[in-house]
Amino acid sequence: MNSAGVIWITGASSGIGAALAREMAAHGWQIAASGRNRERLDALCADAPEAIHAFELDVTDTKANERVVAEIQQQLGPIDIAVFNAGVGSQFNATHFDAADVQDRMTVNYGGAVNGIGAVLPAMLEHGKGQIAMTASVAGFRGLPGGAPYSASKAAMIALAEGLKLDLEGQGIDVSVITPGFVRTPMTDKNRFPMPFMIDVEDAARRIRRGLAGKRFEITFPRRLSYTVKLLQRLPYALYFPIIRRIARL
Ligand SMILES: NC(=O)c1ccc[n+]([C@@H]2O[C@H](COP(=O)([O-])OP(=O)(O)OC[C@H]3O[C@@H](n4cnc5c(N)ncnc54)[C@H](OP(=O)(O)O)[C@@H]3O)[C@@H](O)[C@H]2O)c1
Incomplete structure (x- = not known):
């Protein structure tokens, strides 16, 4: 089968990224799968050895992102789509505010996407085409109790995607922001x-693939949740705070 193209997915060693790699492989894509955990990457590649290729990467390392992009281009050819999906998130206790832990969410989630874009965008601009997608979250629509650092990192990604879309649309570069609700993965298992x-993660991967194929700016699901949170997003603080307090107590 002729390849549909080359897609680079970060955070592909687990959860949504791994499911997206399998989904894209089933639709004829060559996948450059990145993550830090070599064993889990190798297990993923074993599912579709002709299609999925491991490129070990810590997304917080700027130079390593550049090195990996060069390796992907050399081994697989130009990158058509880059999905910046690597992420960390866990419950947060504001009364035990640990600055390093709070910064870590931003460094991996937002900083990782920034490093990846910095590495892949020059070649896309040179070719006059490419697609960049970032996995943010519905948690980025508003500040949430128990998740301020995670929400902040995802809000930054949404704002970055909005601005980049406007700046790059004349250059042949499509930008998407993926804002999932809850997806069953090791992250949510905790x-x-x-x-x-x-x-389910396979359902999420299917929705992301379709959104990418349609070059949609916003890929948000399940809509029952994301549209509800979008409604909350539009409320003034005088209404938002009491409503979200009540929901959090449920
Ligand atoms: N699950 C949900 O309900 C949900 C909802 C909204 C948004 N999201 C977002 O979706 C993305 C994937 O989450 P998931 O649920 O699939 O979680 P997951 O199963 O825990 O996977 C997280 C992935 O991120 C990678 N990662 C973490 N830190 C990294 C680093 N420093 N460098 C490179 N890779 C790193 C992990 O790989 P290694 O450990 O191998 O490095 C792993 O592949 C995240 O951005 C998350 O915030 C998830």
Whole structure:
């Protein structure tokens, strides 16, 4: 089968990234799969050895991002789509505010995407085409109790995507922001609070693939949750704070 193109996915060693790699492989893509955990990357590659290729990477390392992009281009050819999906998130206790831990969410989630874009964009601009997507979250729509650092990192990614879309649309570069609600992955397996409208990771991967194929700016799902949070986003503080306090107590 002729390749549909080359897609680079960070955070591909687990959860949404791994499912997206399998989904894209099933649709004829060559996948450059990045993550730090070599064993999990190798296990993913074994699922589709002709299509999925491991490129070990810590996204917080700027130079390593540049090195990996050069290796992907050399081994697989120009990168058509880059999905910056690597992320960390866990419950946050504001009364035990640990600055290093709070910074870490920003360094990996937002900083990792920034490093990846910096590495891949020059070649895309040179070719006059390319697609960049970032996995943010519905948690980036508003500050949430128990998740301020995570929300802040995802809000930064959404704002980055909006601005880049406007700046790059005349250059042949499409930008997307992916804002999932709850998806069953090792990240959410740790959560001990209710996660309404949770979906399976394969379902999430299918929705992301379709959104990327349609070059949609916003890929958001499940809509029952994301549109509800979007409604909350539009409320003035006088209404938002009491409503979100009540929801958090449920
Ligand atoms: N699950 C959800 O409900 C949900 C909802 C909204 C948004 N998201 C977002 O979706 C993305 C994927 O999450 P997930 O649920 O699939 O979580 P996951 O299963 O925990 O996967 C996280 C991925 O990020 C990678 N990663 C973490 N730190 C990294 C680093 N410094 N360098 C390179 N890779 C790193 C991990 O790989 P290594 O450990 O191998 O490095 C792993 O592949 C995240 O950005 C998350 O915030 C998830």
